[in-house]
Amino acid sequence: MIPYLVALRAIVLREGLRFIHQRERFVAALVRPLVWLLVFAAGFRAALGLSIIPPYATYITYETYIVPGLCGMILLFNGMQSSLSLVYDRETGSMRLLLTAPLPRGWLLFCKLLGSTAISIVQVYTFLAIAALFGIEMNAWGYVAALPALVISGLMLGALGLALSSFIKQLENFAGVMNFVIFPMFFLSSALYPLWKMAESSPLLRDICAFNPFTHAVELIRFALYMQFNGMALLWVLLATVLFMACALWGYDPARGMVKRKG
Amino acid sequence: MIQGLSVDRVSYRYGDKVALDAVSFDVAPGRFAALLGPNGAGKSTLFSLLTRLFTTGDGRISIAGQDMGRTPRAALARMGVVFQSPTLDLDLTIRQNLSYFAALHGLSGRDARRRIDAALDRLEIRARAGEKARNLNGGHRRRTEIARALVHDPSVLLLDEPTVGLDAAARQSITEHVHRLCAEDNLTVLWATHLTDEVYDDDQLVLLHQGRILAGGTCAELRGDKSLKDYFLDLTQMPRQSTEAAL
Numbered sequence: 001m002i003p004y005l006v007a008l009r010a011i012v013l014r015e016g017l018r019f020i021h022q023r024e025r026f027v028a029a030l031v032r033p034l035v036w037l038l039v040f041a042a043g044f045r046a047a048l049g050l051s052i053i054p055p056y057a058t059y060i061t062y063e064t065y066i067v068p069g070l071c072g073m074i075l076l077f078n079g080m081q082s083s084l085s086l087v088y089d090r091e092t093g094s095m096r097l098l099l100t101a102p103l104p105r106g107w108l109l110f111c112k113l114l115g116s117t118a119i120s121i122v123q124v125y126t127f128l129a130i131a132a133l134f135g136i137e138m139n140a141w142g143y144v145a146a147l148p149a150l151v152i153s154g155l156m157l158g159a160l161g162l163a164l165s166s167f168i169k170q171l172e173n174f175a176g177v178m179n180f181v182i183f184p185m186f187f188l189s190s191a192l193y194p195l196w197k198m199a200e201s202s203p204l205l206r207d208i209c210a211f212n213p214f215t216h217a218v219e220l221i222r223f224a225l226y227m228q229f230n231g232m233a234l235l236w237v238l239l240a241t242v243l244f245m246a247c248a249l250w251g252y253d254p255a256r257g258m259v260k261r262k263g
Numbered sequence: 264m265i266q267g268l269s270v271d272r273v274s275y276r277y278g279d280k281v282a283l284d285a286v287s288f289d290v291a292p293g294r295f296a297a298l299l300g301p302n303g304a305g306k307s308t309l310f311s312l313l314t315r316l317f318t319t320g321d322g323r324i325s326i327a328g329q330d331m332g333r334t335p336r337a338a339l340a341r342m343g344v345v346f347q348s349p350t351l352d353l354d355l356t357i358r359q360n361l362s363y364f365a366a367l368h369g370l371s372g373r374d375a376r377r378r379i380d381a382a383l384d385r386l387e388i389r390a391r392a393g394e395k396a397r398n399l400n401g402g403h404r405r406r407t408e409i410a411r412a413l414v415h416d417p418s419v420l421l422l423d424e425p426t427v428g429l430d431a432a433a434r435q436s437i438t439e440h441v442h443r444l445c446a447e448d449n450l451t452v453l454w455a456t457h458l459t460d461e462v463y464d465d466d467q468l469v470l471l472h473q474g475r476i477l478a479g480g481t482c483a484e485l486r487g488d489k490s491l492k493d494y495f496l497d498l499t500q501m502p503r504q505s506t507e508a509a510l
Contacts, residue, residue, distance in 0.1 A: 003369025010366030014352070021354040093348035100314045101367035102340035108367075254318045 007103055008111045015082075015115030019122075029078060029123050030130070033070035037131060041066050053194055055226040063136050068222035069191025071124045071146075072214060075154045078123065080182055082116035083161030087168050099252070106249050109162060117154035124150055142225040149224040149234075153217035156237050159244035166251025189215040190222075213240035266328050267292040267451040268313075268419050273322030275308055282308040284474045285322070290467060292327075292418065293449040295442055297462040297482070300471035301499060306455040307347065309471070310423045313453075314344050327418040327451075340368065343412030347423040351404055351411075353397040357388065360396055361411050368415040378414050385444065386410040402433030409441065419451045420444075426461065434461070442466075459491040472499045 019026065041063040052059060089095040098108055128143065138146075164177055188205070189212050190198075199206035209215050216236035223230040250256070268290040275283040283305045290296040300306050311317050313324060315335050324331040329338035351360050358379060365375040383389035386406045396404060405425055412420060422441065426434040438461045445452045454461065462468060464483040468491075469476060477498050478485055486494040 006366045006369050006371045009371075010363050014355075014363055017355060017359070018352070093346045093350040094352065096314070096316060096344075096346050096348075097350045097364065098367065099316060100339055100342075100344055102336040103367070103369075104336070254315050256317070 011111040012115040019119045055223045055228040072218040078120040079157030079161040083165035086165040113158040138225045146224040149220045156241040163247035185214045269325040271323040275319045288469045295445040295452045296467040298455040304471045305474040343417035343420045345422040351396040358392040364411045382410040382413045
């Protein structure tokens with residue numbers, strides 16, 4: 001068992017060191033949700049009326065509503081960005097180094113996933129701290145309760161990125177996938193508007209949003225931040241994680257030939 | 264069962280294109296074998312199969328007595344690899360790069376430190392262990408990668424065109440160094456190249472062309488009176504001008 005943990009620690013530490021060396025990435029990843037929170041939400045505040053829906057016990061401002069969605073946004077963008085780095089790693093060769101380690105490939109990929117999720121979570125908490133400075137505070141214990149929700153959501157989105165990275169031939173193709181995956185996933189979810197609001201304009205859109213696993217990740221985080229448990233969302237997120245991870249393992253199966261599909 | 268390296272009737276296809284066609288050769292323990300072939304001969308495909316980046320149902324590969332198909336992790340644990348494309352993390356120091364690799368092989372703490380020091384000594388770069396990989400020149404980066412490939416004390420070392428992009432002096436130095444490692448440490452080496460001057464007369468030569476083995480034996484025996492370059496060109500039957508540049 002020990003070699004597994006030694007490898008896990010090294011892979012997570014390496015992700016951490018890479019993160020420290022790329023501070024610009026950290027700042028950039030924070031600017032995005034903060035712009036949404038402090039500019040976009042401020043503008044929308046007046047336009048969007050929110051009724052009392054679970055987990056909220058009272059009327060909330062729009063800024064408060066979109067905080068969990070923006071936490072999800074950080075996880076989503078980082079999950080995709082780390083898989084972008086996997087495509088890059090694959091082209092430069094450091095992915096080869098990882099995959100030739102004498103450990104099961106699934107474990108190595110899982111370690112990589114856990115490392116990038118850990119980094120995302122540091123960013124989410126930094127974002128939550130800044131939001132709190134601007135007066136958008138959650139339940140104090142909610143910050144603790146949100147941790148497992150963030151971990152599982154981060155793993156789900158990372159696994160999706162991992163699966164995508166195994167099917168992308170070249171770095172250049174990634175931009176397209178970003179547009180076809182990130183934006184639909186984010187906008188067709190409950191991150192920016194509650195589902196009932198969506199249903200007012202189109203029941204079909206509401207159904208798509210309800211199907212989107214990102215919606216459930218956001219709801220899981222939202223409920224956890226208010227010390228509530230959303231079992232349905234958890235189930236949905238877990239199922240999606242298993243599915244995405246299975247796709248990633250299939251994509252990185254040596255019998256399929258990871259490097260076989262030369263660009 | 265052979266303890267060195269054994270490749271037995273290995274074939275591989277990219278769709279309809281045959282990349283390797285029933286490739287077979289053995290490298291005895293402690294031998295330096297040069298896998299010589301022009302670009303596109305199938306060397307990189309063979310390396311990907313040897314390192315299990317992908318697998319094939321056709322043929323068998325055995326590393327230090329471990330079958331790559333049946334016990335892949337045991338086979339990988341006995342193998343050190345230097346890839347053609349650089350795999351160092353440039354923001355990390357030499358020692359950090361080696362520690363990361365050691366951990367991937369389950370080595371940590373004092374044991375890992377001792378092995379890392381030994382590997383750095385073998386490649387004569389221990390004095391620079393604290394420097395970032397980014398600050399090293401091409402030759403030293405390659406040395407670091409070779410040291411890294413030796414940290415877990417493998418019995419087989421695979422190098423895929425390890426001198427690509429190096430100047431003549433660094434190229435010669437690395438070639439000599441690995442020959443010495445092979446002789447002194449009883450290391451089995453498979454060195455893929457398209458450069459004939461990296462192959463010594465005593466080396467085992469495996470000549471790969473268009474996915475097939477054209478010749479195998481000791482370099483001196485095979486080339487006879489010709490230079491290795493002429494022998495290679497005659498055998499691969501390519502117009503001399505077009506391959507001259509590659510050699």
